[in-house]
Amino acid sequence: EMAKSSQLLDNEALRAYATYATIVLLKMMLMSLITAYFRITRKAFVNPEDAASFGKGEGAKKYLRTDQDVERARRGHLNDLENIVPFLGIGLLYALSGPELSTALMHFRIFAGSRIFHTLAYLIPLPQPGRGLSWAAGYAVTISMAYKVLKTVLYL
């Protein structure tokens, strides 16, 4: 029985999906570390119990504040969630819908590249339309995969 389900991952389009899905999820997880890094170096916390590790009483209270770098990392993280969740679902169904391998690879590579570039554009930050275009590239390939999925499986 083990064989049956791991045969799934013999399919090259699914292996490519598994690779790129894992990469973009790891990239998204990195945002947690970046946010934590900015919170600690900028001493900018939202929970009193977190600030308490860096000062006592009134000393801790002044660390309960917002910081531009922390907020920027958090917005990048939320934008990842908003875009990577559709990729995870639609990308899996697309990989199962029997796409040409080269076409599938192109979609996955553009998506992963767009999210990595989006994060750099957000954190550096780059002037617009850098971040906007990188967002749009990932959005467009997700729509393209959704179209293929619906064309292949539509069952309302």
Add this chain to the structure above:
Amino acid sequence: EMAKSSQLLDNEALRAYATYATIVLLKMMLMSLITAYFRITRKAFVNPEDAASFGKGEGAKKYLRTDQDVERARRGHLNDLENIVPFLGIGLLYALSGPELSTALMHFRIFAGSRIFHTLAYLIPLPQPGRGLSWAAGYAVTISMAYKVLKTVLYL
């Protein structure tokens, strides 16, 4: 090998899942465009590099502000994430758990309808309990699918 994994999508419950999952993800992705539309028409940005496209120096600074319509669209988007992520995971496992096709279709249709109605109720906005009830319908069918999954596969 291609055949083996795309056979997955020969299953009608899985095809129905693929269809409705793609629809609700596309609807969620639409929230990004709605937020962008309100940001641009209301001139309400959070990143200085975004505001800079609409004015220079002090002119740009005044566009760094919150706007009720933008915030409303963002709340709708976050509510989508909070509810569509459980549907994606639980719905896939439910579709794999061998449900009656007609029962599965009923669950998926109610969920998709509830999320579309929720967005309309949030953006118009409709008086309560319109939005609350649409949220509850999607929540309830997700719980119902989770129950079927756990009953079928429980392995702790």
Add this chain to the structure above:
Amino acid sequence: EMAKSSQLLDNEALRAYATYATIVLLKMMLMSLITAYFRITRKAFVNPEDAASFGKGEGAKKYLRTDQDVERARRGHLNDLENIVPFLGIGLLYALSGPELSTALMHFRIFAGSRIFHTLAYLIPLPQPGRGLSWAAGYAVTISMAYKVLKTVLYL
């Protein structure tokens, strides 16, 4: 055809994944109810149409405010999203990658335990590093599963 896809769930690692994924998603969904409970008991709303259920005119306006307990529940919910989404994707691919059953169970159990403890640590709240360590445990097992997935399927 029904048989073919539900055979997937004959695989014990996949059944374990299905069980723990459903549990953590239900736990995440619970955050919506906890937020709603605090909003209603603290009378702290963000949408005018929600506050209107609890007072009229100026009476309703005073309920448009933030509340520490509501915000705490919302932060716990967002942290769930940020961490459970990677688990859903990476965990599924990991379960398909043919792991040892006992190793897989250990990963899934630590993840589920870490998220349940994280929520308790956030809501009580526990002093740090309680919440931090529970977050790190879930993060670490997700990285470990991602490593196994990439080692098994890498296809760039």
